Amino acid sequence: MVAVRLRPIGTVDDRIRRRTKIAPPRPPAATVEEGMGSFHERMIDESLTSRYSDWIVEALDELPDNFLITDPGISGHPIVFASRGFLAMSGYAREEVVGRNGRIFQGPATERRSVMEIREAIREERTLQISLLNYRKDGTPHWILFHLCPVFGMEDGRVIHFVAVQVPIPRRSRCARSGANGMVYGACRNEVRLDDDYACNLAVDSVIDMDNKALEAEESRKASVWEKEKASNAANSILSTLTHYSKLTGRVVCTKRCSSAGIAPLSSSLNISLGRIKQSFVLTDPHLPDMPIVYANDEFLSLTGYSRHEVLGRNCRFLNGPGTDAGVLHQIKDCILAEQACSVRLLNYRKDGSSFWNRLHISPVRNASGKIAFYVGVQMDENSKCDEHGLSPEMRQLGAVGQVKVAVRSFSSRAGPSRPSS
Amino acid sequence: MLTIKRVPTVLSNYQEEDAEPLGCGRNCLGNCCLPVSKLPLYAFKRDSTSASGSSSNSEDPSPNFFLQSLVLREWEDRMSQGLFRYDVTACETKVIPGELGFIAQLNEGRHLKKRPTEFRVDRVLQPFDSNKFNFTKVGQEEVLFRFEAGGDTRSHFFESAPVGATEPPNVVAINVSPIEYGHVLLIPRVLECLPQRNDHESFLLALNMAAEAGSPYFRLGYNSLGAFATINHLHFQAYYLAMPFPVEKAPTRRIPIKGRSESGVKVSELLNYPVRGLVFKGGNTLKDLSDVVASSCISLEENNIPFNVLISDSGRRIFLFPQCYAEKQALGQVSQELLDTQVNPAVWEISGHMVLKRKKDFEEASEAYAWRLLSEVSLSEERFRKVKAYIFDAISLVESEEEIDANENKGTLLQASLLATHFDERCRVLQ
Numbered sequence: 001m002v003a004v005r006l007r008p009i010g011t012v013d014d015r016i017r018r019r020t021k022i023a024p025p026r027p028p029a030a031t032v033e034e035g036m037g038s039f040h041e042r043m044i045d046e047s048l049t050s051r052y053s054d055w056i057v058e059a060l061d062e063l064p065d066n067f068l069i070t071d072p073g074i075s076g077h078p079i080v081f082a083s084r085g086f087l088a089m090s091g092y093a094r095e096e097v098v099g100r101n102g103r104i105f106q107g108p109a110t111e112r113r114s115v116m117e118i119r120e121a122i123r124e125e126r127t128l129q130i131s132l133l134n135y136r137k138d139g140t141p142h143w144i145l146f147h148l149c150p151v152f153g154m155e156d157g158r159v160i161h162f163v164a165v166q167v168p169i170p171r172r173s174r175c176a177r178s179g180a181n182g183m184v185y186g187a188c189r190n191e192v193r194l195d196d197d198y199a200c201n202l203a204v205d206s207v208i209d210m211d212n213k214a215l216e217a218e219e220s221r222k223a224s225v226w227e228k229e230k231a232s233n234a235a236n237s238i239l240s241t242l243t244h245y246s247k248l249t250g251r252v253v254c255t256k257r258c259s260s261a262g263i264a265p266l267s268s269s270l271n272i273s274l275g276r277i278k279q280s281f282v283l284t285d286p287h288l289p290d291m292p293i294v295y296a297n298d299e300f301l302s303l304t305g306y307s308r309h310e311v312l313g314r315n316c317r318f319l320n321g322p323g324t325d326a327g328v329l330h331q332i333k334d335c336i337l338a339e340q341a342c343s344v345r346l347l348n349y350r351k352d353g354s355s356f357w358n359r360l361h362i363s364p365v366r367n368a369s370g371k372i373a374f375y376v377g378v379q380m381d382e383n384s385k386c387d388e389h390g391l392s393p394e395m396r397q398l399g400a401v402g403q404v405k406v407a408v409r410s411f412s413s414r415a416g417p418s419r420p421s422s
Numbered sequence: 423m424l425t426i427k428r429v430p431t432v433l434s435n436y437q438e439e440d441a442e443p444l445g446c447g448r449n450c451l452g453n454c455c456l457p458v459s460k461l462p463l464y465a466f467k468r469d470s471t472s473a474s475g476s477s478s479n480s481e482d483p484s485p486n487f488f489l490q491s492l493v494l495r496e497w498e499d500r501m502s503q504g505l506f507r508y509d510v511t512a513c514e515t516k517v518i519p520g521e522l523g524f525i526a527q528l529n530e531g532r533h534l535k536k537r538p539t540e541f542r543v544d545r546v547l548q549p550f551d552s553n554k555f556n557f558t559k560v561g562q563e564e565v566l567f568r569f570e571a572g573g574d575t576r577s578h579f580f581e582s583a584p585v586g587a588t589e590p591p592n593v594v595a596i597n598v599s600p601i602e603y604g605h606v607l608l609i610p611r612v613l614e615c616l617p618q619r620n621d622h623e624s625f626l627l628a629l630n631m632a633a634e635a636g637s638p639y640f641r642l643g644y645n646s647l648g649a650f651a652t653i654n655h656l657h658f659q660a661y662y663l664a665m666p667f668p669v670e671k672a673p674t675r676r677i678p679i680k681g682r683s684e685s686g687v688k689v690s691e692l693l694n695y696p697v698r699g700l701v702f703k704g705g706n707t708l709k710d711l712s713d714v715v716a717s718s719c720i721s722l723e724e725n726n727i728p729f730n731v732l733i734s735d736s737g738r739r740i741f742l743f744p745q746c747y748a749e750k751q752a753l754g755q756v757s758q759e760l761l762d763t764q765v766n767p768a769v770w771e772i773s774g775h776m777v778l779k780r781k782k783d784f785e786e787a788s789e790a791y792a793w794r795l796l797s798e799v800s801l802s803e804e805r806f807r808k809v810k811a812y813i814f815d816a817i818s819l820v821e822s823e824e825e826i827d828a829n830e831n832k833g834t835l836l837q838a839s840l841l842a843t844h845f846d847e848r849c850r851v852l853q
Contacts, residue, residue: 113671120666273664341502363498370514370528395495398502402494406603409511410639410664 044099047071047080052245059241065234067165091137107135109216123269125150125159141215143169145223147231154252165234167227273407279400283374290315305351321349339364357382361397365408376404452558463583465572466634489635496566497604500596510600520789522668525775528784532599543748546648546726550617556655557609564595590614601777605661616656625716628658632737639664641734643769648728649745650768668774674701680822685710696796697772698806699743714817715740721816730769743772744809747799767799
């Protein structure tokens with residue numbers, strides 16, 4: 001191991017702030033969208049225990065590895081657990097880390113590319129192993145192998161948590177380098193060889209002691225097979241711990257996406273985007289038999305009085321009743337067959353039997369392939385007034401349609417096979 | 423009972439050879455109609471923080487949902503009115519596997535007619551010609567809203583406000599041949615009939631729009647004449663695409679300067695990207711950043727160098743690409759194979775979002791092709807150095823020799839050097 005000269009240069013945050021003049025971040029609890037700060041905090045506190053039981057923190061504390069657990073379902077994608085090993089490695093106290101987003105460990109010399117790869121892996125909900133330059137609390141940088149993996153809920157296939165394991169990658173001196181990872185980082189193309197003898201890392205010459213500048217100047221540091229295995233093993237033991245404890249609450253998790261409801265789950269990032277639309281709507285899947293609802297937002301549930309599990313997987317016709325005009329229903333059917341948008345007005349019924357005039361706008365929604373992936377149905381109770389912006393309900397409906405279209409189109413255009421990492 | 427609304431396509435299609443004004447009473451954007459009309463008005467707040475001083479630290483900085491949903495709902499409304507030449511959401515899009523992740527779209531409908539060469543391709547500055555197509559001839563149904571400085575600390579929206587004759591209105595209109603859902607045009611001071619030429623006030627307006635939208639996925643772009651702008655009436659383009667552009671992932675190297683930059687703006691060079699370009703960021707205020715970039719553009723215009731600009735990261739990073747593809751085309755220096763794909767590399771293509779017309783090109787699209795095409799767009803190293811010097815001169819900065827502290831994104835030089843080796847032969851610029 002190399003000795004790293006530590007310089008007292010303040011926290012990572014201070015460094016970043018000094019260089020880029022960003023105002024200090026507000027504590028996550030104070031975001032306007034969340035309303036009361038304590039609600040947000042409670043969500044973070046309960047994130048683990050509600051799914052894995054109260055015993056989980058103890059169980060995770062017994063694992064020796066450096067890792068974090070994050071919850072993508074909470075705004076800001078905060079850390080909900082940091083292992084003892086992680087805290088020791090990074091120099092932070094638990095309360096300084098829980099509730100924050102993982103980017104606080106990044107710093108000025110952290111590769112933008114790597115950060116973006118991590119972000120995309122999160123969006124695509126897949127596993128990723130990548131070398132990363134992170135910063136400790138005292139501001140010193142260090143290289144780690146970052147291993148990310150999603151944890152899926154067995155029932156609905158949604159991503160419940162992400163586990164992020166960190167394994168430090170030590171700098172290898174020339175003689176210690178084995179043939180297996182003899183890749184060389186030369187800026188001169190002629191020197192890119194697999195042969196160890198010509199090892200020429202231009203950024204780090206024969207300096208044994210590396211100071212922060214040298215660490216930051218190092219373009220990349222490759223992890224060895226040993227570190228990769230260590231990371232994978234750690235991830236496996238964490239995942240099996242989580243899976244085991246999730247059985248205690250009945251809200252079982254698994255490592256691969258699987259859904260017992262028969263409905264293909266929407267990706268976490270699509271869910272989050274759709275969740276921002278404050279207008280009652282549902283997504284239905286025309287490729288499944290009887291075109292069932294595959295997504296229903298909270299506004300729809302409060303408008304109709306049903307709970308989510310009562311509507312997912314069912315066709316919208318449960319909203320119809322004796323007073324619903326059959327002609328309008330035919331009209332809707334024709335539009336869907338013609339793959340057209342339409343606006344209709346029909347009498348619908350809530351769960352409690354009360355009725356309301358529903359201004360319904362239906363539109364096909366295509367994904368990146370250009371083909372129709374869903375139909376969106378935006379409902380509006382005719383009695384609802386204009387909102388404070390003076391927007392007519394019709395325009396708000398179109399706003400919801402537009403946002404749904406952008407979200408669905410954007411989140412399905414990822415490349416097929418993932419790029420090689422680390 | 424409402425039924426399907428279908429309105430025949432309005433003929434304000436500026437791809438056509440001659441778009442003759444149908445006379446007044448057409449509710450156009452000319453002096454005849456606009457000042458007496460009413461339009462939705464979005465008045466953005468006065469910027470109190472610097473470009474880099476945004477208080478949002480989150481990975482997904484909370485976008486201004488109001489502005490976003492305003493653009494999208496108006497857009498969806500125009501779609502239901504049939505104002506677009508085709509449904510862009512029916513165009514297949516994919517990310518090409520590779521290091522940079524170029525985005526390709528198959529759009530067979532976008533270029534149904536061969537674009538008329540309305541301008542000389544060798545002059546960046548050409549006077550406004552009211553006989554040629556311009557935005558005053560566009561119908562008001564294509565306008566979504568006005569975008570004006572509010573002069574207040576909060577933004578305001580008015581569903582319908584009289585335009586009046588005192589202040590020249592800036593309008594946001596649809597692009598009838600969109601390359602993405604929500605593709606709009608920002609037309610500063612439409613009635614003044616400014617040619618496609620930069621000025622500080624207009625650039626600041628564009629930057630404000632990016633900052634106001636607050637989403638790194640809502641970007642603005644500018645094409646100069648000679649760099650594939652098709653209309654000689656000052657306009658910026660914008661659309662929303664929720665994924666990073668290849669150019670945004672490319673590493674950069676800060677250009678060290680002598681002394682301090684008064685404006686606080688930092689200039690970097692793009693590395694390991696097929697098109698050479700400069701990246702501007704920082705600035706004590708948004709206006710400082712805007713002025714520096716606008717001055718840089720103006721210096722290029724004055725030196726007759728075509729260029730494209732990408733405003734990214736909610737207005738925090740601005741890319742400037744001088745280019746020479748049109749010149750090469752005219753001199754017959756571009757390979758027929760590339761010409762056959764009929765891609766005119768404007769700002770979106772250069773940034774990594776390519777619209778392909780033929781199914782074959784789309785299916786075979788590869789990072790190598792994108793790299794090959796964009797390499798032809800780039801200035802040579804030597805020419806780029808000269809251009810850099812013009813720009814630095816215009817913004818009163820002097821490049822220095824020393825290496826500066828690592829405050830720059832290193833990128834992955836290993837992969838980059840391998841990539842460069844692989845593409846070496848194809849990258850050679852014909853200058």
